[in-house]
Amino acid sequence: SDTYLARLLEGLSSLRLQHELCDVMLEAEGVCFPAHKVVLAAASSYCKVLFAGDSTRAGSPAGNIQLKAVRAAGLRNVLNFIYSNKLDLSLGNIEETFKAAEALLVWEVIKLCFGFLDDCLNPENCRNVLTIAKRLGHTELRQRAMCYVGQHYKQILTDPQCLKDLDRRTLCEILDRTDTEGCSELELLRAALSWLQHDHARLKDAAGVLGRIRFPLIPLWDLQRYVQETPLTRLDLGCHRYLQEALSYHRQLYAQPVLQTKRTRLHSGSAVLLVAGGRTTDNCVCREMWAADQSCSAWHKVGDHCVVVINDFLFVIGGQSKFDPTGKQPSNEVFRFDPRHSCWLQVASFHATVLADCILAVGGGTLLGTLTHTTELYQPAANQWEFTAPFPMPIADHAGTTHKGILYISGGFSGGKILRDTYSFLPHLCRWVGNSAMAFTRCDHGMAAAGDSLFCIGGRTLKGVGEWVQVNQTERYCPASNQWTTLTLSPLSCCQFSLTAHGSTLYLVGGGSLQHMQKENSVLLYNTEAQVWTKATLLPLALVDHISCMIRLSPVSAGGKLGRDTKDSPACRIP
Known part of the structure; x- marks a missing residue:
């Protein structure tokens, strides 16, 4: 019968109100409430244990159960629920009701109290809910209320x-x-x-x-x-x-990147993917910066160079301020962006990589259009560059990453040919050592470290005289065993893209397709643990020769909340 349970509760409630067949008395603040042991035992874990262990309690002076630290109004509310399945809750009576339910161990009422407080969370009363949650000692609700207060x-x-x-x-x-x-x-x-x-x-x-x-x-x-x-x-x-x-x-203006403490770090809780510079579809140099959250669900504007990050300070190094296909107009300027104050600073002038609290610039092109094998080290605290052990050969269009304090360089272009060599720089010995070579020659590719492995993805290589072809294979390098492995993944036909890592995820952004002879605005995420590629929201514009990194941005430097397009702020544009 659909009405049987409701009618049964009505009958029990009527018996209680008329004090009929009641065999126990609950007392709070001197107020007595008659009830039925069998009903209480069915609803209250406390009463079930109490009554099962004392069959003589009914009809004796000890039959009154005194509940200390329980308000009479709260006990009345809990008893009304037990006999009617209806609970009257408000922010005014929630605490006394909860404490009565907690004393009797009436779990349904306890759950309803927390559910009520959860539903009550809004900007107007979130502080009241937080205060109540603190007094009730419920950690999860307190965290949810604190989240509302934070919002x-x-x-x-x-x-x-x-x-x-x-x-x-x-x-x-x-x-x-x-x-x-x-x-x-x-x-x-x-x-x-x-x-x-x-x-x-x-x-x-x-x-x-x-x-x-x-x-x-x-x-x-x-x-x-x-x-x-x-x-x-x-x-x-x-x-x-x-x-x-x-x-x-x-x-200590120039030394700030290496003076980071808890009080100098941004409030931003998680890193975002930042894409900077590069060339657009009409070969114009892009001065804008774009950012997306870690899922790359949406992009917003933040503001052939290289960028690196030291403690959430962004360094833009070298490249070209005006596109020259012959490569004879490289820049040696270095700019530092501080998202804390949304400002740029030009630092001592010089492909660069962060190693500990230093920056290493390896190889590249010169003003004469030739390649160099120099390696330069930048110390932020001293704001100066100095030469260190040169790379084994003049090189350009290579890729690099760091892993456990060691810099790795792979592939590139040197002496008229494309390389598959891999080298590592040992900072304590200040020397380069050769590692196992990749299976495929490649340049203009991406290299990033995730977990205990290094990944080389995409790029291009020469086939015959002057014929460029895509490198579709992805290779993984294990530093511990000094071995490369070719992964059986979906082929990627692109080069001159940017690649960066965060946790176990690789972010591949933009790039160019030799097959279709066009620049791309695609964004791909690679889960290195599951070995799965997924597509994310497209870049606002197609880019090649750009760079990307993970960095924490303040809302001021971001120019707005993630996921919302905002007007460009001149302070955030690349100088």
Whole structure:
């Protein structure tokens, strides 16, 4: 019968309300609630254990079960649910209801309480839900509520009433978040100071609260104009130390990439794929930068050179500022982009790769159109280049990557022929050593490290005199065994693309097809563990001879949220 269960509950509820056949009394705050042991035992794990172990409780003075730390209103609500399958919940009674259900171990009510709080999460009451979740000790709900607070943190921090009502723990959690989009570090500092100054009793926590502020991310001008004049940063020793640390960081302009600490890192929680430079379909040099999240679901504008990254500082090195097919107009300029402040800095002038906290530039072309075998080392702290052990031969159009502190170079063009050689640079010995050669000659290919393997993908090679053909095979190199393996993957017919790695995923972006004689805007993701290629959202424009990397960008330097096209910011364009 569809109505039997409802009618049964109605009958039991009627018996309880009329005090008929009741054989137990629950008491909270001096208020007694008659009930039936068999019903309670069926709904409450606590009552089942209690009654099964004491058959004499009914009808005796000990038959009253006193529930300490339980409100009468909460107990009434739980009993009403047990007898009716209906629960009246609000933010006003949720805590007392939960504690009564927790005392009786009525799991259905406990689940309904958490479900109610979860459904109640919205920008207006997320702080109340967070406070309740903290008091109830539910970790998952607390995390979800904190996520809501984080999503609307700017609204909270800019509302004086909301800000002053925050407890210290919640404020510190907001300041510690890695996704504080749309809010500058100076705004976070002002909010923290406002919270501290609202109640003088809070000033004892000043060092602990302001320790969450990343002072070096505040522009030098604001540090000198605003922060330095704040009484708290002058009078509190801990706060004064944070300020001096930031001023010292700004004074060492060129060394900043190697001076990274928790307080100098961006709040951005995850790295994005950044594509910079290259040539477009009409052979114009592209000055724009594009970024996408790790799934490459959408691209937005961020702003034949090379880029490398040191601690989320982007270095743009060499290349051409105007396309010259003869290769006689290379550049030796180096620019550094700091996403913390969305600004470019030209550093000491010089294909480059990061090794530890240094940059290595290996081979390439000269102003005379010839190839060079020089290897140059850039030390950011000293802002100078110096020559180190030369590459075994003049080379260009090669590919390189680093793995466990060793630089690997593969393929390339030298002496009128395409190479399949592989070399590694040992920084401690300052020398190059030869490794096993690839199975296929290739240049203009991609090389990246993922896990314990190196991957060489695509490229082109010479067949006969002056006839270029694609290299479709993908090869994997194991540094431990010094062996190459050809992978049985779907062939890739492209060269002059960019390749970068993040975790176990390789990102192949753009490139040119010799078969179709056209530039591509395709984006492919390769899962090195599953050995599967997937297609992602296309680049906004077709590119060759560009470069890509994984980097953390601040919302300011990104010019907007990931996945939304934004107007180009001149500060973010490649100089």
